[in-house]
Amino acid sequence: MHLAYPAVLAVLLFSVGVYGVLARRNVVLVLMSVELMLNAVNLNLVAFDVWLRDTLHAGQALTLFTITVAAAEIGLGLAIVLLVYRTRRTAAVDEVTALGDRHEADDLADAAKEQAAA
């Protein structure tokens, strides 16, 4: 089998994952896109492992480790998502902006809101 097939498929899958991470609004969907990117890397690792005929089989061992780390990551990520949802009542990434860089317009709007409340 030509090495180009799995390599190109992995690249395209990775790009789809990049698009998903950047375009999605729901945190769980962002996590799903991250899984797609990790799987693209897994496909690359397996293909290159079979291509190189490595005696240590570093590619396949690393693939197994990546799958394990991905499972741990999705468990912790969903725990954090649930915590955010319980405290903020939202699962949208662009509404969790407490640590983000704020625009001046937002500050002015907040100040106006506080004045109106007082």
Add this chain to the structure above:
Amino acid sequence: MSALLAAAGSLEPAARSYLSPTGQEIVFLLVGVLVLGAAVVSVTTRQLVHAALWLVVALGGLAVEFLLLTAEFVAWVQVLVYLGSVVVLVLFGLMLTRAPIGRSPDADSGNRPAALAVGVASAATLVTLVVDAFRSSWIDLSGPAGTTRLTGEFLFSHWVLPFEALSVLLLAALVGAIVLSRTKDDRAKPRPGNLRTALTKSKER
């Protein structure tokens, strides 16, 4: 065979006549198209639960690709871990964050055109690079490369220490997930049902 490959969008100018049958490549291409289509639908659909179900198709297709690359054990681990647990976790996450069942108009954020540009640019760059680099590389698929016996042998003879470190990492992730998802306030406790009231009554007695 080569005409068929060319019709299927072969990236190779001339098909190599190796011992390995090129039928594997055709199956790889077909399953690859399925995987890619499922992935695209999964990141673009507006129905959140459907996105998770298309992710199942993409990850299952990738398991088939691993099988075609003779990495059997990795393929079954993929089926067990990804299809068995990760997708179920994602579905639970969607349900617990009250994801709407039907179409949700706000599934995509406002920077969708920028995301599309970045995705297409990275795909174009990397495809050009990869095709240019590995145009004439050939994978010899004869002989076992990833049977369960072989995987066990290399995993437990060369990779024991990372394996054990990874189990510690999994334990840490488990404890961390429990700590994160534990509620501290008493209001969130479930109200006593029939069984619980019966138990407390029997304790009082």
